[in-house]
Amino acid sequence: MHLTFRPHSLWRSGVLKTSFRPRFQVHSVPTTRFISTWKEELEEVNYAAKAPLSGRVHILGMGNLGCFFAHSLATRRSPPPITICLHNDYLYQAFVRKRGQISVSTHGLDDVRTGFDVETVDEEGRWYTMPPVDKRPSSFNSEYQSLPDNGPIECLIICTKAHHTELAIKDISHRLTKDSTICLVHNGMGVLDSINQNVFPDPNNRPHYIQTVFSHGLGRNDSFKISHLGVGTTILSPVGDPSIPPTTPEADHTWAPSTKYLLRLLTLTPPLVAVADTPAGLLQYQLEKLAVNCVINPLTALSDCTNGEILYSFSFTRVMRLLLFEISAVICALPELQGIPGIEDRFSPERLRRLVVNIASNTAKNHSSMQQDINQRRLTEIEYFNGWVVRRGEELGIKCALNYMIKHLVAAKAATHRSREAGAIPLDLDNVISTNEPPI
Numbered sequence: 457m458h459l460t461f462r463p464h465s466l467w468r469s470g471v472l473k474t475s476f477r478p479r480f481q482v483h484s485v486p487t488t489r490f491i492s493t494w495k496e497e498l499e500e501v502n503y504a505a506k507a508p509l510s511g512r513v514h515i516l517g518m519g520n521l522g523c524f525f526a527h528s529l530a531t532r533r534s535p536p537p538i539t540i541c542l543h544n545d546y547l548y549q550a551f552v553r554k555r556g557q558i559s560v561s562t563h564g565l566d567d568v569r570t571g572f573d574v575e576t577v578d579e580e581g582r583w584y585t586m587p588p589v590d591k592r593p594s595s596f597n598s599e600y601q602s603l604p605d606n607g608p609i610e611c612l613i614i615c616t617k618a619h620h621t622e623l624a625i626k627d628i629s630h631r632l633t634k635d636s637t638i639c640l641v642h643n644g645m646g647v648l649d650s651i652n653q654n655v656f657p658d659p660n661n662r663p664h665y666i667q668t669v670f671s672h673g674l675g676r677n678d679s680f681k682i683s684h685l686g687v688g689t690t691i692l693s694p695v696g697d698p699s700i701p702p703t704t705p706e707a708d709h710t711w712a713p714s715t716k717y718l719l720r721l722l723t724l725t726p727p728l729v730a731v732a733d734t735p736a737g738l739l740q741y742q743l744e745k746l747a748v749n750c751v752i753n754p755l756t757a758l759s760d761c762t763n764g765e766i767l768y769s770f771s772f773t774r775v776m777r778l779l780l781f782e783i784s785a786v787i788c789a790l791p792e793l794q795g796i797p798g799i800e801d802r803f804s805p806e807r808l809r810r811l812v813v814n815i816a817s818n819t820a821k822n823h824s825s826m827q828q829d830i831n832q833r834r835l836t837e838i839e840y841f842n843g844w845v846v847r848r849g850e851e852l853g854i855k856c857a858l859n860y861m862i863k864h865l866v867a868a869k870a871a872t873h874r875s876r877e878a879g880a881i882p883l884d885l886d887n888v889i890s891t892n893e894p895p896i
């Protein structure tokens with residue numbers, strides 16, 4: 457029997473375990489759909505569309521996540537057109553040296569994919585489509601390029617770290633329209649609010665968004681060469697109208713064609729293990745991941761240890777419990793979760809502790825992203841983890857003194873590294889003359 461694929465079939469059984477009515481019925485999905493071509497997916501979306509989509513997907517941020525998304529899409533039986541956006545010449549040259557290949561290694565076996573289109577940006581912020589990798593000059597030279605390609609972007613997957621996402625979107629915002637869809641793949645909370653506030657303040661001219669919770673384990677071997685260390689999932693949800701609480705069932709027809717297309721494409725790309733969920737369902741996964749990140753990341757970064765090492769000390773256990781008491785209190789008080797039954801159990805300090813312990817022991821030998829960021833002198837995502845808990849706590853009248861302290865300890869550790877490396881001379885405040893008055 458042939459069943460026509462409809463958006464509601466994205467909502468696979470097992471995902472919709474949320475306690476409110478799902479927006480879509482769960483239908484049995486014929487297995488042949490899982491090997492549909494991107495053109496078939498596009499045709500279904502374009503069927504009733506006023507302006508048909510081309511189906512091209514742009515990916516910005518070619519770290520581990522960006523490589524994994526680009527590679528996964530390229531493994532499809534019929535890959536969609538994929539453009540990777542490289543924001544500097546250094547990255548572009550590295551990609552040329554790699555002969556335009558992205559490689560993902562699983563259990564030591566490399567799978568290499570090619571066929572990616574590339575855009576780079578010049579100092580004035582103009583994006584250029586580069587010639588195919590075998591015909592391209594070795595470095596960026598606008599003489600060899602076609603005219604700046606300022607064409608609109610239909611679907612953008614943005615894989616930069618939380619603290620770079622707003623700036624990265626700002627740089628490309630002139631190419632994003634109210635018909636575009638941005639899929640945000642980052643850790644932490646609060647990024648979308650600042651994008652809306654600072655990049656797209658007009659709600660009527662804003663692109664659509666898909667938010668994600670990504671739990672695959674990835675490691676970096678080289679530029680454009682990563683390892684898939686542990687199979688996880690990619691939970692996706694379109695972001696609804698912010699004035700409507702996430703728990704309100706919303707009609708399918710409010711989704712833009714680019715949102716439907718991108719959701720369909722990602723959920724039918726096997727390596728991503730992607731499932732679509734409701735906004736309220738996704739928010740709960742985001743908050744669970746936040747609780748894990750608020751404990752494992754700063755503790756491993758401050759103590760410069762692996763994830764597993766925080767499990768074998770009474771002192772770490774005490775800190776973990778105290779942090780989780782505050783995190784649990786803030787999450788359970790969030791207005792956006794009110795009305796969802798079972799929140800107090802799902803986000804109780806004890807359940808969050810078990811989650812943290814599970815993840816720390818499953819990734820015992822790994823170094824958390826924050827520990828690596830601190831050691832490699834990169835910005836950390838602490839503002840989007842414990843910083844977010846503190847800010848939301850303040851709004852709700854819940855004091856989060858321990859999360860506040862942790863946030864500042866991480867910031868202080870990063871600052872110490874920076875000043876040591878800059879050879880800064882510590883200030884002797886007693887002898888600093890800040891006015892014309894003589895020293896006391």
Ligand SMILES: CC(C)(CO)[C@@H](O)C(=O)[O-]
Binds near residue numbers: 819
């Ligand atoms: C699981 C996790 C907390 C630590 O490896 C990971 O999300 C990270 O590194 O951020």
